[in-house]
Amino acid sequence: MANDHLKRKRILLVDDEPELLDMVVSILQEExxxxxxxxxxxxxxxxxxxxxNPEFGIFDVMLPDGDGFSLFQKVREFSDFPILFLTAxxxxxxxxxxxxxxxxxxxxKPFLPRELILRVHVILKRSYRNxxxxxxxxxxxxxxxxxxxxxxxxxxxxxxxxxxxxxVLSRNAGRIVTICSVRQFGVTIRLAMKTLLWRISGG
Numbered sequence: 001m002a003n004d005h006l007k008r009k010r011i012l013l014v015d016d017e018p019e020l021l022d023m024v025v026s027i028l029q030e031e032x033x034x035x036x037x038x039x040x041x042x043x044x045x046x047x048x049x050x051x052x053n054p055e056f057g058i059f060d061v062m063l064p065d066g067d068g069f070s071l072f073q074k075v076r077e078f079s080d081f082p083i084l085f086l087t088a089x090x091x092x093x094x095x096x097x098x099x100x101x102x103x104x105x106x107x108x109k110p111f112l113p114r115e116l117i118l119r120v121h122v123i124l125k126r127s128y129r130n131x132x133x134x135x136x137x138x139x140x141x142x143x144x145x146x147x148x149x150x151x152x153x154x155x156x157x158x159x160x161x162x163x164x165x166x167x168v169l170s171r172n173a174g175r176i177v178t179i180c181s182v183r184q185f186g187v188t189i190r191l192a193m194k195t196l197l198w199r200i201s202g203g
Contacts, residue, residue, distance in 0.1 A: 005128075005134060005136050005141075006121065006124040006125060006128060007031070007032045007033045007034060008034055008035065008136055009033070009035065009055040009056050009124060009128070010035045010036075010037070010052060010053065010054045010055045010056070011028060011033055011035065011036045011037070011054065011055070011056045011057070011058065011120075012036075012037050012038075012039065012045065012048055012049065012052070012054035012056070012057045012058070013025065013036065013037070013038045013039070013057075013058050014038075014039045014040075014041075014042075014044075014045040014057065014058070014059045014060055014063070014068065014071065015038075015040070015058075015059075015060040015063075015086070016040050016041060016060065016062070016063055016064050017060075018040075020060075020109075021038045021040075024058065024086070024116070025038065027113045027116060027117065028117075028120070031117050033120075037052055037054070040064075041063050041064050041065045041066075042063050042065050042066040042067075042070070042071045042074075043065055045059070045071055045075075046071070046074060046075070049075050049078075049079055050078070053079075053152060053153030054079075054081055055081050055082075055128075055153075056081060056082050056083075056084075056120070056123070056124060056127075057075070057081060057082070057083040057084070058083075058084050058085075058086050058120075059071060059072060059083055059084070059085055059086070059087075060085075060086060060087050061085060061087035061088075061089045061094065061098070062087065062088065062089065068085055068087065068098075069097055069098065069101060072085075072098075072101050072102075072103060073101065076101075076102070081127075082104040082123050082124070082126075082127040083103050083104060084103065084104055084105040084106070084107065084119060084120065084123060085098045085103050085105070085106045085107065086107045086109065086111065086116070087106075087107075087108065087109060088108065088109045089108075090108035090109075094106075095108075104123045104126075104127070105119050105123060107119065134150075139151060142166065143155075144166075144167070147163040
């Protein structure tokens with residue numbers, strides 16, 4: 001389906017309530033979101049942001065070792081993935097603070113699961129609307145516009161030969177591609193195929 005790639009985005013949930021985390025994880029998984037990590041405080045959240053490279057975040061404001069607003073500012077020092085605040089703090093001033101910092105949305109608990117899903121989808125669709133020429137595989141994504149592989153947030157440039165070979169394979173998706181059918185690559189075909197598979201699989 002057209003927006004299935006959005007459900008492969010890495011989502012970080014930050015909240016100190018285990019029951020709430022379990023509920024949101026369940027809501028997202030039922031909708032088809034596949035990659036979800038949770039954190040119960042700002043220290044865990046910052047570590048996850050640096051090590052896991054999230055592509056979307058849902059942050060509580062009230063956390064045991066700080067607050068979501070400060071966490072947001074620290075994350076923005078090194079990453080710009082979209083973030084939605086989901087919190088019990090529903091005063092107008094809190095909303096203004098969160099949105100004023102640059103958050104993509106602000107929701108107040110308790111919330112309707114369907115509303116959360118709709119907001120998450122809208123933010124992801126808006127934030128990643130230029131990814132139409134990406135092809136998603138199990139271990140990575142292929143960007144045909146930039147001739148690169150994206151794996152765990154890392155962009156890996158392809159050589160001209162690798163990119164040309166990848167285009168041939170993509171055009172023949174679902175069909176067997178023999179060595180003879182790509183003989184225009186000459187004697188380098190086996191090496192190009194080997195290195196391309198190595199890049200895609202992550203070594």
